[in-house]
Amino acid sequence: MGKTRKCPHCGNIAGDDLQIVSVVDNASELQREVAIANMPESLRDEMREKLPKAIEVNEAPSASQLFACIRIAAIDDVIHLERLAGALRGKGISVDAENVAEEAVSQGLLIRQNDETYLLLG
Structure with a gap:
């Protein structure tokens, strides 16, 4: 035994x-x-x-991959964090949605409307 x-x-x-x-x-x-x-x-x-062998998890996505997720999440240029989180998960990106949104704010791509919502600029 x-x-x-x-x-x-x-x-x-x-x-x-x-x-x-x-x-x-x-x-x-x-x-x-x-x-x-x-x-x-x-x-x-x-x-x-x-069935796919495994879902690729991207822990260090490029800026263009993150911006693509922001565009996917945008409805009438409004991005809700929950939708952004879903877009990130769908692309296998394991970065927190709020961190992505706040980085986009610091880069001048988004403006924060409230705790859960951002506005896409340009």
Whole structure:
């Protein structure tokens, strides 16, 4: 008998019948593997081919990538932080929306209207 296995999340001790179905390196790969494991066995191989391997996370986006997200978030030149956060997530950018907006204010691209809303200039 090997060493006791515990869940790294909750600490529960796992029984001897525990089966490791996959080992991953990051959260996006984990999400993919959990989704596949929860599918009917007959669909797993097909879905494994169709699902993307992993979502690329960009922790150091360029200024043009950030500005593209600002433009995506703008409706009638108004940017709500929640919509900007969604645009950033959609592009795999892991920078806080408020930080992006405040940097754009300092660069003269946006004007702050209130706590959650900015106006796109030009």
